[in-house]
Amino acid sequence: MPKKKKSKSKKLNTELEKLRHAVDLLQDREAIRELQYAYGYFLDKCLYNEVVELFCEDCEVRFGGGRFIGRPGVMRLYLDRFRQRFTAGYNGPIDGFLLDHLQLQGIVHVADDRRSAHGRFRCFMQAGTHLSQGVVPEGRLQQWWEGGVYENEYVREDGIWKIRLLDYNVTYWGEYDKGWAGWDKHEIGRITTTWPEDPAGADELISPAPGRWPMTPVIPFHYRHPVTGKKWKAAKRKKAK
Amino acid sequence: MPKKKKSKSKKLNTELEKLRHAVDLLQDREAIRELQYAYGYFLDKCLYNEVVELFCEDCEVRFGGGRFIGRPGVMRLYLDRFRQRFTAGYNGPIDGFLLDHLQLQGIVHVADDRRSAHGRFRCFMQAGTHLSQGVVPEGRLQQWWEGGVYENEYVREDGIWKIRLLDYNVTYWGEYDKGWAGWDKHEIGRITTTWPEDPAGADELISPAPGRWPMTPVIPFHYRHPVTGKKWKAAKRKKAK
Amino acid sequence: MPKKKKSKSKKLNTELEKLRHAVDLLQDREAIRELQYAYGYFLDKCLYNEVVELFCEDCEVRFGGGRFIGRPGVMRLYLDRFRQRFTAGYNGPIDGFLLDHLQLQGIVHVADDRRSAHGRFRCFMQAGTHLSQGVVPEGRLQQWWEGGVYENEYVREDGIWKIRLLDYNVTYWGEYDKGWAGWDKHEIGRITTTWPEDPAGADELISPAPGRWPMTPVIPFHYRHPVTGKKWKAAKRKKAK
Numbered sequence: 001m002p003k004k005k006k007s008k009s010k011k012l013n014t015e016l017e018k019l020r021h022a023v024d025l026l027q028d029r030e031a032i033r034e035l036q037y038a039y040g041y042f043l044d045k046c047l048y049n050e051v052v053e054l055f056c057e058d059c060e061v062r063f064g065g066g067r068f069i070g071r072p073g074v075m076r077l078y079l080d081r082f083r084q085r086f087t088a089g090y091n092g093p094i095d096g097f098l099l100d101h102l103q104l105q106g107i108v109h110v111a112d113d114r115r116s117a118h119g120r121f122r123c124f125m126q127a128g129t130h131l132s133q134g135v136v137p138e139g140r141l142q143q144w145w146e147g148g149v150y151e152n153e154y155v156r157e158d159g160i161w162k163i164r165l166l167d168y169n170v171t172y173w174g175e176y177d178k179g180w181a182g183w184d185k186h187e188i189g190r191i192t193t194t195w196p197e198d199p200a201g202a203d204e205l206i207s208p209a210p211g212r213w214p215m216t217p218v219i220p221f222h223y224r225h226p227v228t229g230k231k232w233k234a235a236k237r238k239k240a241k
Numbered sequence: 242m243p244k245k246k247k248s249k250s251k252k253l254n255t256e257l258e259k260l261r262h263a264v265d266l267l268q269d270r271e272a273i274r275e276l277q278y279a280y281g282y283f284l285d286k287c288l289y290n291e292v293v294e295l296f297c298e299d300c301e302v303r304f305g306g307g308r309f310i311g312r313p314g315v316m317r318l319y320l321d322r323f324r325q326r327f328t329a330g331y332n333g334p335i336d337g338f339l340l341d342h343l344q345l346q347g348i349v350h351v352a353d354d355r356r357s358a359h360g361r362f363r364c365f366m367q368a369g370t371h372l373s374q375g376v377v378p379e380g381r382l383q384q385w386w387e388g389g390v391y392e393n394e395y396v397r398e399d400g401i402w403k404i405r406l407l408d409y410n411v412t413y414w415g416e417y418d419k420g421w422a423g424w425d426k427h428e429i430g431r432i433t434t435t436w437p438e439d440p441a442g443a444d445e446l447i448s449p450a451p452g453r454w455p456m457t458p459v460i461p462f463h464y465r466h467p468v469t470g471k472k473w474k475a476a477k478r479k480k481a482k
Numbered sequence: 483m484p485k486k487k488k489s490k491s492k493k494l495n496t497e498l499e500k501l502r503h504a505v506d507l508l509q510d511r512e513a514i515r516e517l518q519y520a521y522g523y524f525l526d527k528c529l530y531n532e533v534v535e536l537f538c539e540d541c542e543v544r545f546g547g548g549r550f551i552g553r554p555g556v557m558r559l560y561l562d563r564f565r566q567r568f569t570a571g572y573n574g575p576i577d578g579f580l581l582d583h584l585q586l587q588g589i590v591h592v593a594d595d596r597r598s599a600h601g602r603f604r605c606f607m608q609a610g611t612h613l614s615q616g617v618v619p620e621g622r623l624q625q626w627w628e629g630g631v632y633e634n635e636y637v638r639e640d641g642i643w644k645i646r647l648l649d650y651n652v653t654y655w656g657e658y659d660k661g662w663a664g665w666d667k668h669e670i671g672r673i674t675t676t677w678p679e680d681p682a683g684a685d686e687l688i689s690p691a692p693g694r695w696p697m698t699p700v701i702p703f704h705y706r707h708p709v710t711g712k713k714w715k716a717a718k719r720k721k722a723k
Contacts, residue, residue: 008491009249015498016256022505023263029512030270031467037346038467041361041390044412045459049476053469091476093457098413098421100388102363104345104586105519120523122584124365124606126388126413128422130455143422147582147608149523162468171526172580172608176420179658180580181610181625214612216575218527226513226520227644228535235531235573250490257497264504271511272708278587279708282602282631285653286700290717294710332717334698339654339662341629343604345586365606367629367654369663371696384663403709417661 028110028117031161032154036121039163040103045093046086048078056155056162063168065209066191066202073195073203081200085137096133098143100126109223116164117154118222123147123168128176141188143176149219172213183213269351269358272402273395277362280404281344286334287327289319297396297403304409306450307432307443314436314444322441326378337374339384341367350464357405358395359463364388364409369417382429384417390460413454424454510592510599513643514636518603521645522585527575528568530560538637538644545650547691548673548684555677555685563682567619578615580625582608591705598646599636600704605629605650610658623670625658631701654695665695 035054042050052075055061061068061077068077087094102124110117128143129136136142153165173188174180190212193201211217221232276295283291293316302309302318309318328335343365351358369384370377377383394406414429415421431453434442452458462473517536524532534557537543543550543559550559569576584606592599610625611618618624635647655670656662672694675683693699703714 009253012253012491012494012498015502016253016260019498019502019505020256020260022509023260023267026267026505026508026512027263030267034348034464035467037348038462038464040346041348041462045457047459047473050466050473053466090478092478093459095457096455097457098454100412102346102365102388104584105522107516107519107523124584126386126415126421128420130424131422132455143420145608147584160468171582174608176422179610179625180608181613181658183612213580214578214614216527216577216579218529218575221520221523223516223520225532225535226517227642232529232532237572237574250494253494257494257501261497261501264501264508267508268504271508275589275705276708278589279705281587282589282703286698288700288714291707291714294707331719333719334700336698337696338698339695341653343586343606343629367627367656367662369661371665372663373696384661401709417663 024114025110028114028156028161029108032108032110032117032119033106035154035161035163036106036119036150036152037103039166040101040123043101044099046083046090046097046099047092048083049091051078054163055166056157056164058155059162059164059166061166061168062206063166064189064191065206066194067204067206069203076195076200077202084200085140096130098126098128098130107223115156117156117161119150119152119154120219120222121150121152123150139188141175141185145172145174145176145180147171151219151222169210169217169219170213171216180213186212265355266351269355269397269402270349273349273351273358273360274347276395276402276404277347277360277391277393278344280407281342281364284342285340287324287331287338287340288333289324290332292319295404296407297398297405299396300403300405300407302407302409303447304407305430305432306447307435308445308447310444317436317441318443325441326381337371339367339369339371348464356397358397358402360391360393360395361460361463362391362393364391380429382416382426386413386415386417386421388412392460392463410451410458410460411454412457421454427453506596507592510596510638510643511590514590514592514599514601515588517636517643517645518588518601518632518634519585521648522583522605525583526581528565528572528579528581529574530565531573533560536645537648538639538646540637541644541646541648543648543650544688545648546671546673547688548676549686549688551685558677558682559684566682567622578612580608580610580612589705597638599638599643601632601634601636602701602704603632603634605632621670623657623667627654627656627658627662629653633701633704651692651699651701652695653698662695668694 039054055074057071059074061074068074083089103121105122106119108117108119125146148168148170151167154161155164172180173183191202195201224231280295296315298312300315302315309315324330344362346363347360349358349360366387389409389411392408395402396405413421414424432443436442465472521536537556539553541556543556550556565571585603587604588601590601607628630650630652633649636643637646654662655665673684677683706713
């Protein structure tokens with residue numbers, strides 16, 4: 001066989017492999033968006049078992065200043081904490097309790113070996129208890145707005161994408177009748193206790209505690225600037241006037 | 242020609258076809274998102290002719306507890322009902338009337354034969370009439386928030402994706418000054434009459450009528466759990482306290 | 483070499499090239515969405531240097547009725563106008579000042595030569611100053627909602643997508659306590675001065691000035707109707723009742 005021929009078919013094969021890889025990465029992005037969106041739709045309806053099953057074994061959730069580590073930690077957060085408090089242990093929605101978690105604006109980057117990925121997403125929430133339900137449980141609000149940013153990690157195991165790290169950072173809260181300008185319930189949703197002392201506590205508290213609205217920390221970007229390729233660095237603060 | 246060669250080129254062809262199919266499916270997803278987003282942008286501006294043209298002939302809309310069937314039914318809903326009531330028959334926006342339909346969080350699955358698809362999307366609305374317009378028409382609200390979930394079907398005809406079923410399920414309503422906790426206009430937007438008795442009525446009423454906020458039904462997911470592959474099933478309700 | 487063989491390999495190559503092009507276009511869409519989303523995340527945090535670096539040299543921003551042309555114009559808007567007024571010149575967020583710019587519902591079309599693209603996106607904003615910050619600067623609002631539509635252009639230079647035209651069209655504003663129905667601050671955010679008389683002015687004022695809420699102009703679509711392929715044309719207004 002002439003040598004030239006061989007290299008031509010080899011070139012075709014190489015090009016085909018490169019294309020296959022590019023298509024795989026596009027499919028991975030779609031799968032990760034779908035995973036994150038499914039998380040939102042399940043959470044809306046207090047389907048906490050379904051939420052927990054979106055995570056890999058070696059997972060973590062950062063929420064409210066606490067770290068919930070591994071599947072036991074993540075189950076503690078969603079099943080022992082949220083499910084007990086929001087739906088009295090029922091795996092599903094309660095009439096009169098709204099908990100919409102809109103998921104949007106995902107910037108997803110998949111590692112070239114297709115084993116891991118990072119995703120920045122945004123959450124926008126409408127939540128609260130309808131007046132017909134009577135008294136609002138202590139420590140909860142009648143109705144509120146909430147906005148936040150995730151900087152998550154995902155892993156691919158046996159061809160299936162799962163959440164490895166869910167790192168949720170609230171940007172602002174606002175009670176419905178006062179808005180974000182009037183927010184004054186500064187301790188709501190803050191995790192201050194650890195397991196096992198608190199059976200629904202975190203594995204660790206994040207230290208120092210992340211700044212909360214009306215503080216406005218920048219959640220670092222997993223990605224470089226899309227045009228310059230520079231990593232983001234905070235500018236130096238000027239002295240206060 | 243040697244046998245080996247033949248099979249090599251055949252293998253290349255097969256791989257190429259598989260790749261072509263994967264790319265086609267990715268393009269289909271993009272086309273369906275675009276279709277659904279275009280629906281939202283048209284509806285914002287009361288461009289009802291343009292909305293109706295997004296549907297195939299054998300289409301259906303489920304809205305407010307009514308089923309509007311086939312193109313005549315869908316035209317009845319958008320042209321005879323919405324357009325008459327919202328813009329007095331004009332195909333376009335009216336000053337002072339806001340009707341923003343944000344479309345987001347789409348989970349789209351295309352059938353392997355590329356002839357049909359399912360999509361779950363979310364709608365988030367801001368709507369109402371500016372005070373400068375004077376009186377608000379009877380049966381409408383001054384200004385309101387609305388959130389909902391679509392579980393839609395799409396078909397591909399002559400290479401073009403169209404909406405086959407638009408199934409819109411409101412999660413909550415809230416008048417601007419009271420929010421979702423204070424929602425008490427329980428009959429707003431409910432379809433209770435059928436055609437031809439009502440010239441703008443539904444072809445059929447959905448029975449039993451879907452639960453409305455403050456009820457919180459789960460809209461079944463067209464997709465399986467992204468990690469476990471299980472179909473969702475409602476948990477049994479515990480007895481009420 | 484037999485002729486047939488040659489044409490077979492040529493056919494394979496042609497098919498491969500077509501596929502490569504389709505994959506390139508899918509990647510371009512992802513890159514443009516990422517660019518627009520990154521814009522939103524940077525703007526949230528008053529990272530104005532990072533915002534400006536998303537634009538190409540020959541760029542333009544249309545905002546508030548003004549055109550800011552070329553990199554000098556765009557720097558004037560983000561650095562001399564927004565940064566001076568919102569963060570007193572600091573390139574980053576100020577505690578107590580919320581400026582969330584949710585980016586969603588992108589319809590992106592890439593030119594076949596992959597050198598330019600159009601994108602329609604939506605912005606949904608929550609903004610304002612927390613009460614703890616004391617007095618709100620003159621000409622600003624305590625807290626407000628805002629919705630808008632972009633019809634943007636992008637260019638690809640040296641393989642990198644950049645913003646060429648950012649054309650932002652506000653659909654509605656609403657102060658938090660009054661909503662969009664009660665909007666009465668009709669001069670807020672309107673650009674009425676030009677450079678160099680105003681060092682933070684526009685290069686040109688758009689004439690006639692675009693209609694503002696409660697006016698409801700249709701922002702023309704860069705795309706044709708996804709099903710009929712027709713270009714959108716406004717219907718004739720009927721005489722006022």
